[in-house]
Amino acid sequence: MRKFERIITIVLDSVGIGSAPDATAFGDQGADTLGHLCSYWEGELALPQLTELGLGRICRDEPLKGVKARSKLSSAVGKMREISAGKDSMDGHWEMMGVPVKEPLDTFPNGFPYELVDKIEKFSNRKVLLNQPYSGTQAIKDYGEKQIAEGGLIVYTSGDSVIQVAAHEAVVPVDELYRICRFIRFTLDDSSWNVGRVIARPFVGQNPDDFERTANRHDFSMVPKQATVLDLLNANGVSVCGIGKINDIFSGRGIDSQVHTTSNLDGLNQILAALDNQKYKFVFANLVDFDSNYGHRRDAKGYGIELEQVDQKLRDVVSNISETDLLIVTADHGNDPTFRGNDHTREYVPLLVYSTNLSNADLGIRETFSDLGATILDNFGIEDNLINATSFLNQLR
Numbered sequence: 001m002r003k004f005e006r007i008i009t010i011v012l013d014s015v016g017i018g019s020a021p022d023a024t025a026f027g028d029q030g031a032d033t034l035g036h037l038c039s040y041w042e043g044e045l046a047l048p049q050l051t052e053l054g055l056g057r058i059c060r061d062e063p064l065k066g067v068k069a070r071s072k073l074s075s076a077v078g079k080m081r082e083i084s085a086g087k088d089s090m091d092g093h094w095e096m097m098g099v100p101v102k103e104p105l106d107t108f109p110n111g112f113p114y115e116l117v118d119k120i121e122k123f124s125n126r127k128v129l130l131n132q133p134y135s136g137t138q139a140i141k142d143y144g145e146k147q148i149a150e151g152g153l154i155v156y157t158s159g160d161s162v163i164q165v166a167a168h169e170a171v172v173p174v175d176e177l178y179r180i181c182r183f184i185r186f187t188l189d190d191s192s193w194n195v196g197r198v199i200a201r202p203f204v205g206q207n208p209d210d211f212e213r214t215a216n217r218h219d220f221s222m223v224p225k226q227a228t229v230l231d232l233l234n235a236n237g238v239s240v241c242g243i244g245k246i247n248d249i250f251s252g253r254g255i256d257s258q259v260h261t262t263s264n265l266d267g268l269n270q271i272l273a274a275l276d277n278q279k280y281k282f283v284f285a286n287l288v289d290f291d292s293n294y295g296h297r298r299d300a301k302g303y304g305i306e307l308e309q310v311d312q313k314l315r316d317v318v319s320n321i322s323e324t325d326l327l328i329v330t331a332d333h334g335n336d337p338t339f340r341g342n343d344h345t346r347e348y349v350p351l352l353v354y355s356t357n358l359s360n361a362d363l364g365i366r367e368t369f370s371d372l373g374a375t376i377l378d379n380f381g382i383e384d385n386l387i388n389a390t391s392f393l394n395q396l397r
């Protein structure tokens with residue numbers, strides 16, 4: 001069986017490829033992030049590099065408009081469905097690394113309970129504003145001035161199991177905001193509430209029209225309940241480099257080196273730098289801008305332009321992949337910018353697998369994102385019977 005010295009996995013955050021079989025249960029029947037992005041454009045969305053990686057060969061009811069099935073490069077392609085109870089980034093990434101989140105985590109459609117709000121206010125000595133599901137950019141538009149004037153905290157949630165805290169960087173310094181979020185994380189971990197992530201959302205700007213969130217966003221995730229593929233790699237001496245949100249999502253577990261990023265393009269540059277450093281055998285990168293800047297904002301135009309730009313830069317990554325490297329491009333959930341609401345959408349995710357001299361292969365529909373993690377373990381010769389998934393390594397020839 002062919003084995004690779006290094007595996008590079010790039011998660012295009014929220015770039016789903018059509019409603020999952022259980023989408024109805026999430027109210028997401030008909031959502032199709034990539035499908036709708038491709039058909040939304042009058043001309044054609046220019047995705048030459050993803051096309052070369054085999055995007056047009058992934059089986060779908062309707063082909064992606066403008067994406068050809070033929071390419072010069074050969075690759076193994078398929079799509080994966082999710083078995084986790086939720087459709088958030090944490091569920092998606094943990095499942096990829098072999099630990100699906102089977103029990104639904106708590107969500108707060110009516111805001112957070114008084115006991116929690118009270119604890120936050122007492123600890124921070126600041127007033128909680130908003131306290132309901134809201135779009136984060138709209139929250140700072142509507143409550144930013146009040147936050148600045150009164151020094152409170154804009155606390156909000158979404159359809160996901162998240163508690164987000166926004167504050168102006170000049171009013172609540174970033175370190176203080178992190179301290180408050182860490183307190184919330186500890187409080188939750190010490191309670192019966194099961195909340196996936198506490199997210200610090202600092203912003204800057206003078207007035208509602210130019211308030212802008214900064215790259216100082218920080219996610220404080222729950223600690224994985226069992227060893228993930230990252231921990232197993234770590235325990236077996238396979239060095240892991242996490243780029244972007246990865247470190248936050250796994251609370252640093254199993255990661256040797258973490259790289260903070262400021263944008264998708266920065267993320268791609270960091271991937272190139274990690275490829276230069278022969279030390280890392282598993283490079284795991286998340287490109288979050290698709291999701292946070294465009295998907296949740298329901299900005300299809302912005303999403304499409306971002307995809308085109310990432311596609312262009314992906315060319316540099318692909319040309320740096322050698323015969324001993326395996327590149328995997330995938331996603332963690334959908335976030336169809338043409339769909340109602342502003343939450344993630346339950347979708348299949350693409351699975352594009354490339355190395356030089358690889359034969360074309362159809363990886364079909366994987367029954368869980370964990371097949372990715374199983375393949376990584378298989379490649380590095382690590383056995384684990386906790387992970388219930390099927391490696392596709394033997395299909396890579």
Ligand SMILES: O=P(O)(O)O[C@H]1O[C@H](CO)[C@@H](O)[C@H]1O
Binds near residue numbers: 157158159161164291
């Ligand atoms: O509207 P913003 O602040 O981007 O929030 C979004 O970001 C969270 C994490 O992806 C989601 O749960 C959603 O609430």
Ligand SMILES: [Mn+2]
Binds near residue numbers: 014090333
């Ligand atoms: Mn995500």
Ligand SMILES: [Mn+2]
Binds near residue numbers: 089291292296344
């Ligand atoms: Mn999101």
